[in-house]
Every structure is written in structure tokens, then in C-alpha cells.
Amino acid sequence: MSRLLRNLYMGVIAVILIAPLVVIAGISLNATKFLSFPPKGYSLRWYVEIFADSGWFGALQNSLIVATGSAALAVSIALPIAYCLWRYRIFYARVLFSLGVTPFVLPPVIMALAFLLFFTTVEVHGKMINVVLAHGIFLTALPLITVSLGLESVQREMIEAGQTLGADDVTVFRTVTLPIVRPYMISGFAFAFVLSLNEYIIAFMTVGFTVETLPIKIFNALRYGYTPVMASVAVVFILVNVLIFGLIARFGDLPKLLGAWSARDE
């Protein structure tokens, strides 16, 4: 009886979670510009538009460049902090950790305003580098948390074992720590990448009128010129997402990456 209730409960939530996706998919496949219910006719033209229309394709390119750059930056900031904290346990590393996580836990509009003020003050604004920097700092929290989680699973004694076997600090890092932590670095990068692709307000406030990312273009379209290409973009986003996380799940241990203790390693 309770089994049935449980499945029912999860099923309902699953349906609600997927409802908007279904809607969007419906719009993206709609033959005409305006969605009606029930839909009339199907077509893939809106998917073609993403690449055919220079506005949308340009926005896609911008988003991808920004996402890649900022995710890489986030990981490069997070890794030394996490490693320092785990290996040397100095208080300053803890400070850096807190500072690194803070931008992400605050309402993004605050960081957006802060970046806007900063970039206008130094008079370098509206350029792609601005939003890459802003996102990079904003998203540092994600690889910071995933890499810290990964380092937890490296026993200190493994490092010492490596040393007694003749490896100096750099070699130990390269041959012991890094291979174990690499999946967590990748998942941190993936999270940051996805969130950067989706991020609106920081991108808008720092470069909104000069560099159009996909979320900015979508919102503009929502307000000022509706087009179903928004929906097809959304579907592509979702598919890419599922692909990335599906790959991580396939090759890695997803529950462990998200914080569960696997029964494999006690």
C-alpha cells in the first residue's frame, strides 16, 4: 500500500517537473508560429532557424564561448583552494573557500550590480571578457564543492604511501591525487558550464546590450518579439544537459559525485 503511495507521489512530481518541458517541446515542433491547443501540424523548421538565423546562431556561439571560458576559470580558481584546504589545512584556505562560495549563495542580482559598478569604474565594460570573468567568479562555488568532495575520498595515507615509494610532491599530485579527483573536476566544470549557459541577470547587467547570450536573446524575444526558436533552443539545451550528465553517470559514479557514500569504498 505504502509502496503504491510512494510511486504515485514520485510519479506526480515527475509529471509536474516534466510538464513545461513537454510544452516547450511542443512549441518547438509546432508548424505555425503561435501555439494552440491541440497543436496544428509539426515541423522542424525552428531547429534549423537556430543555425540559419545569424542572430540566434551568434547568441549560441557567444553563450558557448562564455560558458567554456567561465567554467574553465572557475575550476582553475577552485582547484588550488580545495587542494590547499585538504592538504595543508591552513586557516587562510578556509577563508578563501568561504569567499569562493559566497558569490553563488547570494541572490545573483547583487553580484550583477557589483560587477556592473566595477567594470564601469575601470572603464572596461560590455566586452566578452567581462562576462567570462563575472561568471567565472560567480560559478567558482560549484567546482569548489565538487573537488572538495572528491579530495575527501583521497586518503592522506595514499599521499604518504606515494612519497615512501619515491614520488615527490608534484609526482604524487600528478599520479595519485589528480586521477582520483579528475571526475570531480569534470563534473564541477560541467555544472559550471551548464549554469553559465543559463545565466541571465549577470550577463544582462554586465554586457546585456553588447554581447547577446542565449538567455538574453530569449528574454528579449519573450518581451518584444515572440518566436518559437526560443523553444527549440530550450530543447537543444535540455538534450545537451541530459547528454552531459548521462555521460557522467555512465562513466562515473553519479551518486558518489553528488555526495552519497558508495558502498564500494568503506
Place this chain on the structure above:
Amino acid sequence: MASVAASEVSSRPGGERGRWVLPIFPTVMIGIFFVVPFALIVAVSVAHQNPAGYYEPAFELTHFRRFLSSIFINTALFSVGVSALVACICLVLGFPFTYFITRLARRHQVFWLVYILAQLSLSEVLIAFAWQVLLSKTAGVANILVWLGLLERSVSFYPSFGAVLLALTYLVLPFSVLILYPALSRLEPDVTEAARTLGASPLRTFFTVVVPILRPAIVATGITMFVFTLGAVLVPQVLGRPSHWTLSVLITDQAIFQSNMPFAAALAIFLLTLSMALVGVTMWINKRAEIKT
């Protein structure tokens, strides 16, 4: 057992040069691109706003006073209220949901996790868009209700408070699952099994064993959801009337469209203080939970 007390790191032969070199890059980046911008907000919030649309360095508290006047304080109260409501709903819905996921076999867990993670691909703008359609007159849920005979005519369910609430909950729910997941999956089954052998039904076990043990995680998640909801800036605009605007929307409006940076900064300070206080409470709770275990 070879154990070094956590607070004391003994040196070893060969030294540890890494600990001085490694923090340099992060320090520089965070210092320049986080600390400085932050300081700027504080500085600008007390600057003087020239009516022509730019600000000059000064020290005045006009903006804070203006904030405390009725219109703007109402927005603040609304923000706090709706965020609290969303946080509660997320906990009520998300906690059992996550709990069930963690009790499943590993393969099924992975399925649900990917399912939830896929929701992350829906940014706020897409969620606003999707719910706008779902709640619209021509293509929305209303049409299904008409078809089922529950409604006479199709209506638009937005702009309305309900629409904003619904979309905000939808926006934030996946995060609650992801945050609760580590804590819930680390809960040993022995504890619940012990309760069951002592005669408690699954429901009773849930409320008298699982929930109390995980109270710190629940509270922390609730607070995090609160802060996340405070950050929503598009959903209130798309699905609500100006009376449903949150502080975040107001800040954006003041900064970009009213060109009043100092006022926007003052509002941001308030939002910041509120958020940081809550984050601080969360960390305090976690610390206390750590000490207890």
C-alpha cells in the same frame, strides 16, 4: 594511529612550498573580482545621485531612507514572504521525494538524478517562458480543463500571485533535491530498520526518526531555498504584476532603467544583509550539527 591533530600541521623533511604558492592565483582573482566590486556596492550606496542620471562620490543616507518609505518596503516584505512560502513548499514536497530516491537501487537513483539534473538546464528565462505558455489562454492547461469539462471557457492564469508562486517553486525544487541528497543518502538504513523492528510503521518512522536526525540538513536546505528564491528576477516580471515584483526585480529596474545606481546599491545592501544573515545561520546550524555527531 598516525594522526595529526586537525589544527596542527606538522612540518616534514623537504618542506611544503606548495602551501605558499598555491593560494596566490585564487587570492588575486577573488580579491580583484569579488572583494573590490563588493566594496564598490557599499561605497556607491552612500553616493550622491545626480538627477541627470549618474552618481558622485559622497556620503549620504538618503537612499536608505527612501527605501524605508512605504512602496519599497512593501516590495521587501513581499519578497521575504513569498520566498519563505516557496522554501516551505519545497521542503514539504522535496524532502520525501529525495528520501524515496535515496532508498532506491543505485540504477534507479541514477535515473532520477539525471532527471533532476536535466531540470538545471531550464534557466529562469525558460521556466518563465514555459509557464507563461502553460498558463496561457490559447495553449495552456486551461484548455485541458475545458476539455475535461471542469471549466467553461479557457482563461489565462497569469499574471497572478499563484502563477508566480507556482513557477518559483518549480524553479527552486530541483536544487532542494540536490542539496538534500548527500545528507539523505548518508543516512544509515540501520536507524530506520531499528525503528521498524521496534514496531514503528514506515510513516511513523519517517516523522519520528528520519526527520529529527536530518533536521540540520532540512533547515539548511530551507534557508538555501529562501535565498535562491530571493534571487529570482525574471519569473516575477513575466508572470506577475508590478505588485508581485521582488527586490531583485526592483534592483535591476533601478540600476538599468532608472539609472539610479546609488539607490540600487542601497537596495542591494539590504538584500545582501538579509541573505548573509541567513547564510550565517545555516553555517551555524551545520557547525552545531557537526559538533553533536
Place this chain on the structure above:
Amino acid sequence: MLDLALIDITKQFGHVTAVADVDLQLDGGNMVSFLGPSGCGKTTLLRMIAGLDLPTQGQVRLGERDITHTPAHQRNMGMVFQSLALFPHLSVGDNITYGLKIRGMSRNERRAKAEQLLELVRLPGVADRHISQLSGGQRQRVAIARALALEPDVFLLDEPLSALDANLREEMQIELRQLQQRLGITTIVVTHDQGEAMTMSDLVVVMSNAQVQQVGPPLEIYRQPANKFVADFIGTSNLLAARMEESGRATVAGHSFAIARGGDGLAAGSEVVVLARPEDVHVLPGHQDGPNRLPGTVDFIRDIGATVEIIADCGGEKVISMMTPKDRPAVDVGTEVTVEFPAAACKVLRD
């Protein structure tokens, strides 16, 4: 094989002294145990030999060289950690040849070496398996093989058998000892199990409270414990409170006892402890007067098949007597008995 010398070693962590003024000369080729309760400093001492911790004071010498400040990765010592610390991302073979790869050995040579080492630890053919596929005992052997791969000058083991169950542990103790003798490698084992130390070592270093209490071959430590701690820690002991009368005599529970060993140089009247091992103590039924005897009542009889232990209450002091079944007297719980402590078996201990 090189000799290992620890000269005046002290280690402090903040206000806590983990190791104090340790001086040891360990001859090459021997198997040495660092024995003591947890927290006594034995593991810290081992780590300083390995180069994982720096002594606050003192020197570590290997042969002619002062290696105190040499980093761990340059010391050529193989170490087996308590948690084994096997690399989860590498196969068994790659774990074992990790150090060899760093030294630049080719892949083929490494494969051969891995097989060779696995044969040595009696675990052939598992080179391509994953660590998680092995049992506890098997992983133990892999850890040993890995440590020996580089043919180290010193072989260090930190509580290597504590995670194994009792049967396997005893088997491994013997195997480790045989392995060490075969290779002739200087070996140091940290353990809290005195049975282990006694089985395996040429030399036992007993430690307590950051200091060395006694150094010597196992039987010497057993028969001639230097102080109360050692006597108590090694084997079972009867430790009786006593007061010196003169050299060779002490008052125990109101009776005058002749004591063969250890009473020299102590003033009359000084409070001491008299040690008598259970296997030297005899239980006689009923009241039987004689020198070095105490009256008592049987409290408990522990018959575990190969040996019998009789625990008697002698005027408040608990006394244990151990014998083989054929020597067991006809007594039961509650019987009045006389317990004899032959003078030759008694030793006066300082604290």
C-alpha cells in the same frame, strides 16, 4: 644491511610531546617491534624514520648518513600503512610497480617484476585485477609487495595486521617473519599486540607515554621486565604491593617473602611491587604453611582447554596461577587454598 640509529629524538606537536628523548641503535637485518598502547608514540617514531614527520630535536642516521632532513621520497624505505593506502585507481600490478615506474623502468620489466613480487607474497596471477576485487588478506599482501618492490633499505609496517581476523593474523605473523628472514631486510613493525611482537621480533622496543621503557629480545623482556609498566603490558602478571625489609626480602600482604631478583639498592621500608608470572605460581589445596606462601580463596577457574587458570583472592590481592590440565589441583570456586610464590620466580620492580 645498514644500521639504523635514532639519536636523542623528541617530537612535539604544539604543547603535546609525542616522543621524548628516544635513543635507539638498530642493527641491520633485524626485525624490530615498537610495542606499546595507543598514544605511546610508536607510530610517530616510525613516521619520523620514514621521513613523514620532522623530529623537533634529534637525529636519524642510516649507516653513515644523517637522513634527518632527507625528504621521505628520497629515503628508499618501504612502508605498509595501517589502512594499507592502496591506490584505488590503479590495478594490483600498477600499485606494486608504482615506485618502479617513477624510477623509469619499462613496462615489460615492470610486468615481470610485479609477477615476481606477487609470487613472493604468495598471491600469483592477480596483477590485472582491481583493488576492490581483493579480500582484506589479499590487499595486505599487495601492500607488502608494493613496499618491497623498490628493494628498500628499511621495511616499515604500521599495525599491519590489526584489520585482519584472528586466524589470518596468526598466519600472517609467521609469514611476515619468514619473509623478513629470507630477504634479510631491516624491518620495523609497530604494534599494540604483544603476542605479535613476541612472535615476530628479534628485538622489542616497549614504549609508553612517549618514552622507551625497555629494549631487548622478546624473552628477556618477558622474564626480566625493567619496570611495572613492562611487566604489566607483556604477558599476564601478578603484581603484589610490598615493602622492602632488606636486600632479598620483602613483606607481602603481611608475610615475609624471599625475593631472588631486583631488590638491590632499595632502602628498607620502601614501597615496591613484586612480580610473579602465573606459570610460576602454584595453588595448593587447603592450608599448607611454608615460605613465600599466602592463604586465599578461589574466585574463578578459567579452563580453556590447553591451559587452566585459577584466580584466587589472597587477602584482597587478585592472584592468577596458570598450569596445564594435568597439574590442576582438586579445587573449585570457593575452596580455601594456599598460593605459593617461589623465591626464584619473584622480582622486585620499580615503577
